[in-house]
Amino acid sequence: MKTSLNKGNVGFVTSSHPSNERLQIVTLSRNTVNNFSEKISNFDVQSVEYKPFLRFFIANSLNQATQNTLGNYLLKTIKDRSTGAVLLECESMDDSILNGTDFIDFNILLSTAISHLIGVPNLDSMSGKFYARFSVKNEDNSDSYLRQAHRRMELHNDGTYVKEPTDWVIMQKMLEVNVDGGDSLILHVDDWQDLDKFYQHPLAKENLQWSSPASKNVGYKTYHPIFLDEQVEGEPRMSFIDQFVEPLNMDQGLYLYEMGESLETEDNTFNVQLLEGSMLIINNYIWLHGRDKFVPHKNLHRELLRQRGVFVENTGYDNKKNV
Numbered sequence: 001m002k003t004s005l006n007k008g009n010v011g012f013v014t015s016s017h018p019s020n021e022r023l024q025i026v027t028l029s030r031n032t033v034n035n036f037s038e039k040i041s042n043f044d045v046q047s048v049e050y051k052p053f054l055r056f057f058i059a060n061s062l063n064q065a066t067q068n069t070l071g072n073y074l075l076k077t078i079k080d081r082s083t084g085a086v087l088l089e090c091e092s093m094d095d096s097i098l099n100g101t102d103f104i105d106f107n108i109l110l111s112t113a114i115s116h117l118i119g120v121p122n123l124d125s126m127s128g129k130f131y132a133r134f135s136v137k138n139e140d141n142s143d144s145y146l147r148q149a150h151r152r153m154e155l156h157n158d159g160t161y162v163k164e165p166t167d168w169v170i171m172q173k174m175l176e177v178n179v180d181g182g183d184s185l186i187l188h189v190d191d192w193q194d195l196d197k198f199y200q201h202p203l204a205k206e207n208l209q210w211s212s213p214a215s216k217n218v219g220y221k222t223y224h225p226i227f228l229d230e231q232v233e234g235e236p237r238m239s240f241i242d243q244f245v246e247p248l249n250m251d252q253g254l255y256l257y258e259m260g261e262s263l264e265t266e267d268n269t270f271n272v273q274l275l276e277g278s279m280l281i282i283n284n285y286i287w288l289h290g291r292d293k294f295v296p297h298k299n300l301h302r303e304l305l306r307q308r309g310v311f312v313e314n315t316g317y318d319n320k321k322n323v
């Protein structure tokens with residue numbers, strides 16, 4: 001594992017993840033956490049929900065606590081195809097350095113600061129807010145695999161069924177009780193050994209139909225291919241999820257079936273364990289993500305938060321359409 005204390009980063013250290021060199025671990029120092037929590041101690045979660053500009057203010061407060069180095073580092077790493085993912089942790093989150101802010105509230109404000117250092121979150125239509133909190137428990141009656149504990153959630157990209165771009169995803173763990181298993185699973189598109197087989201296929205660039213179950217509150221269908229426009233260098237980016245793509249003929253159905261089988265048996269997929277208060281930040285079009293199954297426990301409980309959004313150059317998607 002390579003650890004970096006220099007390269008101009010102040011108030012945090014970086015290292016590569018032991019299972020995969022692409023994933024960068026960022027650890028905010030105790031001093032940075034303390035400094036940030038002091039600056040935001042006058043704000044509560046509701047005020048940040050009601051006033052969008054406050055989200056930028058708290059993002060700037062965090063960046064200032066690192067002498068404006070954290071924002072640049074995160075953006076560079078998430079946009080760089082060779083990395084494109086960060087596991088962000090805090091050296092300490094003791095009560096003594098949270099300056100009176102509740103642990104869960106601090107977590108929400110921290111991920112809000114992070115999302116506004118790398119862009120702007122999209123409205124999450126499931127929650128009606130810029131973020132969504134949800135619980136995973138032992139039993140569940142929902143209409144997708146999101147909250148179901150006893151099965152592996154297959155690898156996918158987010159935002160497949162909405163019209164606006166989804167450049168990045170933040171997945172944060174806020175609380176965990178009686179949990180064994182349920183690690184995040186991630187795979188970089190370039191590490192998928194069957195990539196060429198599916199990318200060179202005649203259906204790779206064909207528009208497919210996508211929709212979502214009622215809980216997502218999205219009342220339309222979208223149309224796009226699995227493989228999106230390439231980045232400048234010409235490498236493929238992906239937008240795939242098995243549950244929400246609707247094949248309209250046998251060729252599409254079998255292409256998608258084989259893709260799902262290939263992804264679920266890919267050896268290069270790796271597990272990432274998130275501690276309470278940590279978050280994964282991934283470039284959504286070059287990393288697929290999923291979740292391993294949990295070991296059953298009747299009092300299993302996990303509180304998660306997610307944000308999905310765009311880089312600043314991709315904001316105003318609906319406005320641009322009308323120009």
Ligand SMILES: [Fe+2]
Nearest residue numbers: 156157158289
């Ligand atoms: Fe997801």
